[in-house]
Amino acid sequence: MRAFSYECASSIETAAKAAASTDGAKFIAGGTNLLDLMKLEIETPTHLIDVNGLGLDRIEPTPEGGLRIGALVRNTDLAADERIRRDYGLLSRALLAGASGQLRNRATTAGNLLQRTRCPYFYDTNQPCNKRQPGSGCAAIAGFSRQLGVVGVSDACIATHPGDMAVAMRALDAVIETIRADGTTRSIPIADFHRLPGKTPDIEHVLERGELITAVVLPKPMGGKHIYRKVRDRASYAFALVSVGAIVQPDGTGRIAVGGIAPKPWRDEAAEKELPRGAKAASTRLLADARPTEQNAFKITLVERMLSAVLAEARG
Amino acid sequence: MRFDTPATTNPIDQLKIVGQPIHRIDGPLKTAGKAVYAYEWHDPNTPYAYGYIVGSAIAKGRIRSIDVTAAKNAPGVLAVVTTDGVGELKKGKYNTAKLFGGTEVQHYHQAIAVVAAETFEEARAAASLVKVHYAEEKGVFDLAAARDTAVKPDDGEPDSAAGDFNAAFETAPVKLDQTYTTPDQSHAMMEPHASIAAWSGDELTVWTSSQMIDWWRTDLATTLGIDKEKVHIMSPFIGGGFGVKLFLRADAVLAALAAREAKRPVKVALPRPFLMNNTTHRPATIQRIRIGAGRHGRITAIAHESWSGDLPGGGPEVAVQQTRLLYAGENRMTAMRLATLDLPEGNAMRAPGEAPGMMALEIAIDEMAERLGLDPVEFRTINDTQVDPEKPERPFSHRDLVGCLRTGAQRFGWKDRSKRPGSRRDGDWLVGMGVGSAFRNNLVVPSGARVRLDRGGVVTVETDMTDIGTGSYTIIAQTAAEMLGVPVDKVAVSLGDSRFPVSSGSGGQFGGNSSTAGVYAACVKLREAVAQKLGFNNADDVIFADGEVRSGDRRITLAEAAGDEGLVAEDRIEFGKLTETHQQSTFGAHFVEVGVDVATGETRLRRMLAVCAAGRILNPITARSQVIGAMTMGVGAALSEDLVVDKARGFFVNHDLAAYEVPVHADIPHQEVIFLDETDPMSSPMKAKGIAELGLCGVAAAVANAIYNATGVRVRDYPITLDKLINGLPELS
Numbered sequence A: 001m002r003a004f005s006y007e008c009a010s011s012i013e014t015a016a017k018a019a020a021s022t023d024g025a026k027f028i029a030g031g032t033n034l035l036d037l038m039k040l041e042i043e044t045p046t047h048l049i050d051v052n053g054l055g056l057d058r059i060e061p062t063p064e065g066g067l068r069i070g071a072l073v074r075n076t077d078l079a080a081d082e083r084i085r086r087d088y089g090l091l092s093r094a095l096l097a098g099a100s101g102q103l104r105n106r107a108t109t110a111g112n113l114l115q116r117t118r119c120p121y122f123y124d125t126n127q128p129c130n131k132r133q134p135g136s137g138c139a140a141i142a143g144f145s146r147q148l149g150v151v152g153v154s155d156a157c158i159a160t161h162p163g164d165m166a167v168a169m170r171a172l173d174a175v176i177e178t179i180r181a182d183g184t185t186r187s188i189p190i191a192d193f194h195r196l197p198g199k200t201p202d203i204e205h206v207l208e209r210g211e212l213i214t215a216v217v218l219p220k221p222m223g224g225k226h227i228y229r230k231v232r233d234r235a236s237y238a239f240a241l242v243s244v245g246a247i248v249q250p251d252g253t254g255r256i257a258v259g260g261i262a263p264k265p266w267r268d269e270a271a272e273k274e275l276p277r278g279a280k281a282a283s284t285r286l287l288a289d290a291r292p293t294e295q296n297a298f299k300i301t302l303v304e305r306m307l308s309a310v311l312a313e314a315r316g
Numbered sequence B: 001m002r003f004d005t006p007a008t009t010n011p012i013d014q015l016k017i018v019g020q021p022i023h024r025i026d027g028p029l030k031t032a033g034k035a036v037y038a039y040e041w042h043d044p045n046t047p048y049a050y051g052y053i054v055g056s057a058i059a060k061g062r063i064r065s066i067d068v069t070a071a072k073n074a075p076g077v078l079a080v081v082t083t084d085g086v087g088e089l090k091k092g093k094y095n096t097a098k099l100f101g102g103t104e105v106q107h108y109h110q111a112i113a114v115v116a117a118e119t120f121e122e123a124r125a126a127a128s129l130v131k132v133h134y135a136e137e138k139g140v141f142d143l144a145a146a147r148d149t150a151v152k153p154d155d156g157e158p159d160s161a162a163g164d165f166n167a168a169f170e171t172a173p174v175k176l177d178q179t180y181t182t183p184d185q186s187h188a189m190m191e192p193h194a195s196i197a198a199w200s201g202d203e204l205t206v207w208t209s210s211q212m213i214d215w216w217r218t219d220l221a222t223t224l225g226i227d228k229e230k231v232h233i234m235s236p237f238i239g240g241g242f243g244v245k246l247f248l249r250a251d252a253v254l255a256a257l258a259a260r261e262a263k264r265p266v267k268v269a270l271p272r273p274f275l276m277n278n279t280t281h282r283p284a285t286i287q288r289i290r291i292g293a294g295r296h297g298r299i300t301a302i303a304h305e306s307w308s309g310d311l312p313g314g315g316p317e318v319a320v321q322q323t324r325l326l327y328a329g330e331n332r333m334t335a336m337r338l339a340t341l342d343l344p345e346g347n348a349m350r351a352p353g354e355a356p357g358m359m360a361l362e363i364a365i366d367e368m369a370e371r372l373g374l375d376p377v378e379f380r381t382i383n384d385t386q387v388d389p390e391k392p393e394r395p396f397s398h399r400d401l402v403g404c405l406r407t408g409a410q411r412f413g414w415k416d417r418s419k420r421p422g423s424r425r426d427g428d429w430l431v432g433m434g435v436g437s438a439f440r441n442n443l444v445v446p447s448g449a450r451v452r453l454d455r456g457g458v459v460t461v462e463t464d465m466t467d468i469g470t471g472s473y474t475i476i477a478q479t480a481a482e483m484l485g486v487p488v489d490k491v492a493v494s495l496g497d498s499r500f501p502v503s504s505g506s507g508g509q510f511g512g513n514s515s516t517a518g519v520y521a522a523c524v525k526l527r528e529a530v531a532q533k534l535g536f537n538n539a540d541d542v543i544f545a546d547g548e549v550r551s552g553d554r555r556i557t558l559a560e561a562a563g564d565e566g567l568v569a570e571d572r573i574e575f576g577k578l579t580e581t582h583q584q585s586t587f588g589a590h591f592v593e594v595g596v597d598v599a600t601g602e603t604r605l606r607r608m609l610a611v612c613a614a615g616r617i618l619n620p621i622t623a624r625s626q627v628i629g630a631m632t633m634g635v636g637a638a639l640s641e642d643l644v645v646d647k648a649r650g651f652f653v654n655h656d657l658a659a660y661e662v663p664v665h666a667d668i669p670h671q672e673v674i675f676l677d678e679t680d681p682m683s684s685p686m687k688a689k690g691i692a693e694l695g696l697c698g699v700a701a702a703v704a705n706a707i708y709n710a711t712g713v714r715v716r717d718y719p720i721t722l723d724k725l726i727n728g729l730p731e732l733s
Helices: A012-021 A034-039 A075-080 A084-087 A089-096 A101-106 A107-114 A166-172 A271-274 A279-286 A297-316 B027-031 B071-072 B121-128 B143-149 B165-170 B213-224 B250-262 B271-277 B354-372 B378-381 B401-412 B470-483 B511-533 B556-563 B620-639 B698-709
Strands: A005-008 A025-028 A047-050 A059-061 A067-070 A173-179 A185-189 A210-218 A223-231 A242-248 A254-259 B049-055 B062-069 B077-082 B111-117 B132-136 B159-162 B174-182 B194-200 B205-207 B231-234 B266-269 B287-295 B297-309 B331-338 B429-441 B446-452 B461-462 B491-494 B541-545 B548-551 B554-557 B567-576 B585-597 B603-613 B673-676
Touching: A012 A047, A012 A173, A012 A210, A025 A034, A034 A185, A034 B354, A059 A084, A067 A084, A075 A084, A075 A089, A075 A101, A075 A107, A084 A089, A089 A166, A089 A242, A101 B165, A107 A166, A107 B541, A107 B548, A166 A242, A166 A254, A210 A223, A210 B121, A210 B548, A223 A297, A242 A297, A254 A271, A254 A279, A254 A297, A271 A279, B049 B121, B049 B250, B049 B271, B062 B111, B062 B554, B071 B077, B111 B121, B111 B250, B132 B194, B143 B287, B143 B331, B165 B287, B165 B297, B165 B331, B165 B491, B194 B250, B205 B213, B205 B250, B205 B266, B213 B250, B250 B266, B271 B429, B287 B354, B297 B354, B331 B354, B354 B378, B354 B429, B354 B620, B354 B698, B378 B429, B401 B429, B401 B585, B401 B603, B401 B673, B429 B603, B446 B470, B446 B511, B446 B556, B461 B470, B470 B491, B470 B511, B511 B548, B511 B556, B511 B567, B554 B556, B585 B698, B603 B620, B603 B698, B620 B673, B620 B698
Parallel strands: A005 A047, A025 A047, B049 B266, B205 B231, B297 B331, B461 B491, B603 B673
Antiparallel strands: A059 A067, A067 A210, A173 A185, A173 A210, A223 A242, A242 A254, B049 B111, B062 B132, B077 B111, B159 B331, B174 B287, B194 B205, B194 B266, B287 B297, B429 B585, B446 B461, B446 B567, B541 B548, B548 B554, B585 B603
16 A cells, blocks of 8 residues: 545535645545555555545435435445335345445445456556556457456456456436536436446546546336346355346336446446346347357346346246 | 384373364464564564565576676665575575575566665665676476476386276276366465575574474575574564475575574565565476276266476476376376476475365266266265275275265265256256365374473473464364363473474474474373373373372372472374375365356355364364365365466466465355264374365365266366356357
8 A cells, every 4th residue: 555645525516626636536435445555556546535434425316306316325335225115126136236234335326336356357556458558468368357347348358357346336217416626517328337348448437537426316106127146256255247127017128237247337228228138139139249259158047047047036 | 112013092082182173273363463473573672674585577597697786786675685695505405496595597577676664665775776687598398388398207106006907997998088287276375485594603493484494404405405403483473384394495594594694583485476486386287097987876987187387307207106096997097297387386286196186086076977867976976986996905004085075975965966067047046066086195104292391280381293283282282282181271282393303394294293292192101101200100090180190098189299399201103004004094075066157157066075084183173174175175276276378488487376366264264074984093193183284185176076966067177267167058039
């Protein structure tokens, strides 16, 4: 870990401003991912701006009938919220499928969206990794890739977004609210929030320098059956090989977002149109551009079978 | 005391304390956080410095140069010691790869420098500033590719044979010829390697986490080029080892060198990623098994060959060991071949040999039973043997494999197992049962102890035996209490200190039986000393009970017997020829029920049962803990544990506990353990045998067989992850 300076932000405006004007600055909230990465010198911020005290920890109704989730709402609190459990069961289930009780107590809504990949080569600073050190190469594509992405990947990087919460947020069409260094605010649909790696896998999202997430907004409840299915090698405390977040309506239409297969929660509205025709049709469309490695090709079959099981569960 | 005739009746047989379910005596210390582990050793008046390791970034080659300028100038840095700076160091007797010194790099994360600083954070930050220039060389990292280059090892017993395997296999009416693979595995114990080294003149004290005090002491002295008598090792509490703390490791060497340079005591812990690539691991194997049998199920021919790899000077994983002994069959052969690999050092991990060997053999037995149309329990029973099948003149000291299988089958409800694989369904789960024999040899190792009796009637046992979480403290206390007729709370046990008599140490499931036998020997001497002091003829006429010594009408308390000056006795158990005339092994049977998700292929355990026949059980609570822990490790071996080799870069990629997946609580829903009531007088005066590794051997295969029974998919390549099952699962509607 490199030495760094630290400040507690007093307002969202000053936080954004400070982050933009200080070289090497980063926000810190729960720190469950950032501190680990700093210890390994994968992240080397020279200045940390603590945003925990900014009051962004409430869940409030929106005029449109949805919910505005403060950026600092802890995963535990979000998963346990009565409104979330009642109207957005998918989100609650996805949160509880992730990490451990201790981590969820600490981890925040905004931080969860920004968590970084668990690719083992990203984590080993002796190895080449285009995400960690642009231009150094990717050791994963020809190396240990079983856990890694099959779609949306590039020749530069096949890392996945590892989260569960974001998969649910993507299925729910959440919108991310931010404040920029100049004090202006904007709303970013989650579909546009994470970037695909292309030739620049080190750039993972569309946030500008200094831009701070203030809330994540859920649309009004959409009914349907909410299912979150996470498949992994052990029963708990592991990242998904594949996870499926689904909202299925009684007429067989629905929304499907998939985790563990791509650099971002993977959803394709065109594939959803195929849902009434069954899992195979939908997953074929969803993964039409997949380019798996030999080690992770099983994810193609797994997605189809999981979709099949999820649709069966929804019918049942 | 020399043990070379079978044990007869002795004070242990009273079983007033030995054999009783006594909670571990060190439990309160551990649950209260008061048991001081290596890194936690802290004297408030000592200005400890903190050391941080730098590991090689390449797998093979040489160090051209190491630039420490930036590191030395970093805040708080007291010393930087580099491998080229210290030059070649002598290697310890038990190490294959060198731990430090010289310019050669033999494997990834081999220690090449240590930075000592005022704080841990400063040391870690400065370590990242050490700049190393390498001359990288091509290495060999892929066992399958190197298989054809494997040779017969020089040492040990790589080959064995009896009868004429080829001829018998050729003519056998029912045959199996299959190849199985097991991956490299990590010990993944909770407590990382950690040492604190403090010099006083030319004398060195090291607080560390070691299973074998005397081996560490000897090899540390060798590596540092100092007199063994100048080295003092302390390791009273150990947070797990599973074999990776048998042999001296880099943390102790680096702490000693950094402390000498910094002129301060230095603490060094190996960060978690260094466990996988800096220390040792269980080597991967490729195993070919051939079995021939008559139509009624009697094995006529059995062959087991195994290929594994290691660094030059290392040895093979002895995966064929159990096949020499477990099942009958007149015609047999085993062979081990060793390839040179430039991966980190392969070495002992819990039940070395049998653990991976049984992973293969017990699937093969299941497959053979199916070919014969026999129940797998029945097939194993038919092929039981009461003698060493390679040397029929050599009987087993005591063997009740059949008792384990039958008891287990009955208790587990084995009769409900579906005979047709893939036919039992519970909602979305395909359900199956599997069985595997358990087998692990019983090793006995000389072990010494000193026993003191003080004027308060308190018995103190001192031995350099270690407690790696196994319960050594407790069973040693029970042994001394039984021998001297005092309650357990009148016994104090001091372990893990090189000033104490050299013990068996902890490893190879020999520690429990051997170390208590050593304590027994010392207690026999102490009883004689008491008897002599009190003027009795000899200890045999004397009863030690209720804190008193009694003979005829005379009763004297132990406190009185000890007197003001106390009494002390020391002895050492040594084992004679019984291990040669008789084969000593431990036996068991593992039964497992799994569910496999019909859509995804996720395997989840439903219940497990182990039945063990391992001589006298010294403490059913600590023994059970050993077995359920071992069963859990077996589930990991079956389903998830796999040190993944990057075959181009030559290292284990998943080098932390997030990516190297051991079972979590949610994976282990229900475990049951049954101990058959037996003794083995050939093993020691305790009549006990090993239990800690038996519990692991055969578990993974039982899981594999249960998965096959559930799905009809036979996987011969561990771990059995869902990607290996998914293409064989039923079509979904």
